[in-house]
Amino acid sequence: MPDFAAETAPFRPELLAHCYRLLGSIHDAEDLVQETYLRAWRAFGGFEGRSSVRRWLYKIATTACLTALQTRARRPLPSGLGAPADDHRVAVAAADPSVPWLQPIPDALLDPAAVVAGRAGVRLAFIAALQLLPARQRAVLTLRDVLAFGTAEVAEILDTTPAAVDSALRRARGRLAEAGPVQEDLAEPAGQGRLLDRYVDAFVRADPGALVTLLRADVELEMPPIPTWFTGRDAVVGFLSRRVLRPGAWRLVPAKANGQPALLEYEAVGGGFAAHGVQVLTVLGTRVARITAFNDPALVPLFAAASRDLRRPSSSSS
Structure with a gap:
């Protein structure tokens, strides 16, 4: 009998990315990948090889995610809930912890080759746009357009017909087109x-x-869980200079998230620095086009741990 770990372990990073696309949460995605592997382990003895191991795992993972989404609200960014402010003097809404906000994902947890090639399908704008779709359309679009499964394969994964897959894909593509461009230039500028x-x-x-000098004129700033967000360089810099920037108040550690440059934020507290959140930057050309500051201290150790695990030598190389 084939070894379960040897057959299934190589697919874990891409399954994590898949669950993250559907759920918009790194924490939920990790839980659902764990559930996927538990279900797969229990059923492995009866796996008869009628499909590839990869497609079989995607069927289990997609089913688990769609079941979970029946009882979970979509995860937006502030830009998905209301219009931006173009004046930094506006009243800023209080943080809203009741909203299940979209979360970033550390690149260190993903397939490095897919991220570098721009094929990971995890850019923040794309993940945020996916949240606009009904769960099943979300699954169809990611399976077809990101993962390049054929129509018949997607129909098998979702227990439906090829005609239903094609119909759902047309609706999903149309809804994303209405939402505006979601795939920025993935080439990393010199x-x-x-x-x-x-x-x-x-x-x-x-x-x-x-x-x-580093921001585009139309730069945008959003800061979940704060619903207020800003557009335009004057508004963004005005807000930051009035309410955020203080000499010596911040320590920023470079990271990578969603295939984009990111920064782990540590804020001066007492005599030291405490975790504050993660900034993810969208860079177009030679300037920053969007700052998405996830003000969630719990994300910082997750990113730091992922980076440590990536740097740690494997047992096979020791």
């Missing part, structure tokens, strides 16, 4: 590392003048 260094330096030194 000098992006230098841009990130300058951004960190300006942020830590609380230098709004330096920050202005």
Whole structure:
């Protein structure tokens, strides 16, 4: 009998990405991947090889995610709930912990080759747009357009007909087109590392003048769980300079999330620094087009642990 771990373990990173696309939460995705492997282990003795192990695992994972989504609300970003403010002097709404906000995912947990090639399908704009779709359309679109399963394969995974898959795919593509462009240029611009260094330096030194030179004129800033979000360089820099930037108040550690540059935020508290959240930056050309600041301290150790695990030598190399 084939070894379960040897047959199934290589697919864990891509299954995690798949569950994350459907659920919008790294915590929920990890739970559902665990559930997928438990179900697969229990059923492995009866697996007769009528489909590939990969497609069989995707069927289990997709079914588990769709079942979970029957009782879970979609996970938006603030930009999915209301219009932006273009004046930094507006009253900022209180954080709303009752909303199940979209979460970022560490690149370290994903398939590195897929992320580098831009095939991971986990850019924040894309994940946020997926949340606009009904769960089944979400599944069809990701299985067909991201993972490139054939129509018949998707029909088998979802226990439906090819005609139903094609119909759901047309509706899903149409809904995403109405939402506007969701796939930014995935090519990493030359000098992006230098841009990130300058951004960190300006942020830590609380230098709004330096920050202005790094942002696009139409830059956007959103900060879940705060529903208020801003558009336009004047509004974004005005908000940051008035309410966020203070010399010595922040320590930022570079990371990668959703195939994009990210920063782990630590805020000065007492005599040290405490975890505050994760910033994910969307870079277009040579400037920052969007700052998504996830103000959730619990995300920081998750990202830090993922990075440590990535750097740790494997037992086979010791």
